[in-house]
Amino acid sequence: MIILDLALMLITAYFVGFIYYGLYRNITARFQRRIGPTIFQSFYDSIKFFGKKEAISHGWMFYLGPIIMATGAIMTLFFIPFFYQSESFSGLSGYGNLFLVLYLMLLGPLGNAMGVGVGGNPFGVMGVTRGLTRLFALELPFYIAVVAIMSISQSADIATIAGSQTTINAFAHPLLFIAALFSFVAMMGQSPFDVVGAPVEVYSGPASEFSGKFLSLLMSQSAIFSFAKLVLMVNLFLGGADGFFELLWKTFVLFLFVIAFGAIYGRFKTPQSVDFLIKVPTVIAIVGLIFATAWGN
């Protein structure tokens, strides 16, 4: 039965993720005063790339990169319960807690770094270096906020954290939420922290050398992973969800915020974004942690 559950979770995340990406492009287009593509556009793109034939090969190590990344994304998804009360759509969350999820979220980028390094494209390597630097910086405030939330809820189980919020954490502990939100924008690769794949600098960063099926795989994992991250944020800070409708509107509001944030800011350089993430959100998170521990108990 769990297999069916996992398959349903994957399919939901896949389609909702792609539709969110389509919406992202469409809403950004509206910001830019144009019509924009249909909301299924990203899905079309991904399928089209699946049908392309690569002209070259860099060896199996190179192609392991996207596969490890996709594995990381899917595993992350499986350990995040969609709803805090329901038995279905809880995946493997009974077998692993928040610590495991945080660990799994790191797996993908590391695997990708390995693959791109083999590819030998200097822009890909540069993109990966930038990505890992940014990852290091954004994890710091995010981990502090998550640790604070865990200590408040006295649990590391995501469903318990989501279910135990009488006032949702975003209002009860705004400082932690703000800190985590900065990290989240960076995690989603939005402006001003989108230095990894900056086209005017390093083409498309880590993905520069990928094409065809593996690019399609990268796009799919990115859609799934984005949805997993959105669900995680909703569970931790927005009180979780008790049904599909609640889940969708909560994730969408969060996603809309990320888009709007990205549309009006330019891109920071790598040192600038690291500097910013280590200073501002980290300090906010620490202050939030102190407040939470002082008042929480």
Next chain:
Amino acid sequence: MFATIKNRFATTDIEVKREDLYKVVVQRDAIFELIFMLREQYDYQTLNAITCCDWIEEEHFAITYILTTSDRKQSFMVQTMIGREDAQIDSLTHTFEQAEIMERDLHEMYGIDFPGNQNLVELSLENWVHTPPLRREFDTLEFVNNNLSFREGRDGNMDVKKEMKRLRALKKAQKAAAKKAKEEASEVSDGN
């Protein structure tokens, strides 16, 4: 200023082109002295351009240095002639940094050598082995015809001149025929 230049460089050839543009033609060995004098004494601080004009009939290149004052209100064209065969003139890179790229351009387009410029490599062209393209003896149309092919054109493509001639002849013939017919008709009517 003009008097000084006339005396020192024994030239009478100073032209006032516009109120903001003067031109002088001097001997080849005196040109750098003149440029330095203009630069030191009359505030012509900027080298705007180095141009070259190929006078193939008179067997020389006219090299013009265009200098501008630091307030950018006056320009001075300093011209000299160098022979077309083994053309060479000293580089100005030691004084004006930007001369490097201008000389590189002229070297490529005219084959002029600038001793002192370290960086006379190809600028616009790549693997060019023919005559430098801006020299007058280089015929670009001949080069194109030898190396490249054009599209044949549409199936029904016609030579415009020939076709016009044909149409004109046709029209003339028609007119003549009409006239003849008319005459015949009038003859017939006369006959009646």
Next chain:
Amino acid sequence: MDEGFLKEQQVMESDLNSETSHKSSVDFLMDWFRRRSIFVLAYGTGCGAIEMPPTFTSRYDAERLGIRGAATPRQADVIIVSGYCSYKTLRRIIRTYEQMANPKYILALGSCTVNGGMYWDSYNTIKRLEDYLPVDMYVNGCMPRPESILEGFMALQKEIGDGKISSWQKYEDNYAFYRKNQEAVLGQTVAPAYDADWYLYDGGL
């Protein structure tokens, strides 16, 4: 007059008789997706590139048709040769084109790619692009307006959707012909020989 009419009739009937009507359902589906998603390589090779920004931005908004820019040749479907092509650029275009993954298409803009255009007597531009690369669609004009470019794209999309275009196949099949022409203008320094399987001999898979 009869001739032109007959030719038109042939073109109209050829749709019915073409092999494309027998393609498999997977191919049909793939073509449907290909047609709706076209990634254009960000390479402004000539002056026509000045009309690319208007085509892709708010006023004409090519993205509503599923056409968007791609940064690297590996991810691009279409390369736009926007106007005249100097030898130095041609070398880069060939190199870039060969890096793109199949299926790939070439859209040529302006009169210059058709027959040299106003640079017909220039010593540094090629005159007929199709001697060197397989061109799928010409958009004429000097330079073509964004509307024309969009129309060219839509025509290309239609051909892709019908599964008619296989220019990359043509390039591979007639590689000797293209290579000969390329070497005639560029010398021996064109690019490494293009071969879909070259990696097999190079310590690859």
Next chain:
Amino acid sequence: METNKHITIFHGPQHPGITGNMSVELDLIGETIQKATTHVGYLHRGFEKLVERRTVIQAFTIVCRICVPEPDPNEANFAMAVEELAGIEVSERVKYIRVMVLELSRLASQCMWLAGQSGSIGLYAVGQWAIADRDLILDLFEELTGGRVYHMYIYPGGVRRDLPDGFLRRLEKVLNHFKKRLKEYDNIFINNASFKSRAIGVGIVSPEECIKNGYVGQVLRGCGIEADVRKDAPYLVYDQLDFEVPTAQGGDVYARALVRRAEMDQSIHILEQVIDKMPEGEIMVKMPTHRKFKLPKNDTWVKVESSRGEFAYYMAGDGSEKIRRMQVRGPSLVHAFTLLEDLLVGAELSDVALIMNSLGICPPEIER
């Protein structure tokens, strides 16, 4: 040299962050640039040779192709050089129309810059708006000349056709629209914290270097030097119009952005005066047919202020109906080599597109 640390990459010609079809060869350690070498020639068409083979009026149709984003300074230069050599004096109305065309094209070109500069820091919304606003100007051009980008309008001896009915009124409408929009650009782009944090202190040029090496345009004005061909050596009717030369201090990318932004205001101001002052008169001097139109044996040097700085032509006639020699000296020639290669050393890879856009480097005018 520690060879293992160095990496050489080509920034262009196929790159989203390059201004046109050119490339910069970068020698990097990490992401810091050690050495930069500019490569051009991807757009070389041999204009100067083609012009020598054509009669003056035939040459007129191709000169506008020399600089693609802003063709009108080429036409103006060409017309002014021919008129000076042939001794033709054009009417007041022609001069005003030419000023109008030049300022409109300056405004359009600055919009293009807005798009490029904001795109170089990933603020794509500004780029989308600016290009769409530029299209309004192109519509005016289309109405006036028949062409969106290449106009072939400023003919030696006049302009090719008179203003259509109500053109000035429509121009005024567009200007009013621009005035409203420019404030939005200020809010979202020029005053944006992320742009300031990227642009201030990047790509600094010193005033002495500017004068010595012949840098022009915004590079000079960004160092606080009031330099503008329209003021220093007025051509057409710029001496009768009231405008300022905006300057800024610092010599960095942000200073150049401020200067360009202020220039857009000045262009609008000039255009409004042109609308008020437009005189009546002939639009074309009577000229011989192009086969008989001959240039005397003489040479000249003319320059106009383009949107990127001084744009100059050297032209020599030899008594025949063909031009003996026409040399183009665009602002980008020195900027792309002497200046860019200097500025990029020590900069980061992320700054390359930023600096290139702020210099407004346009490759077709370098290699012609």
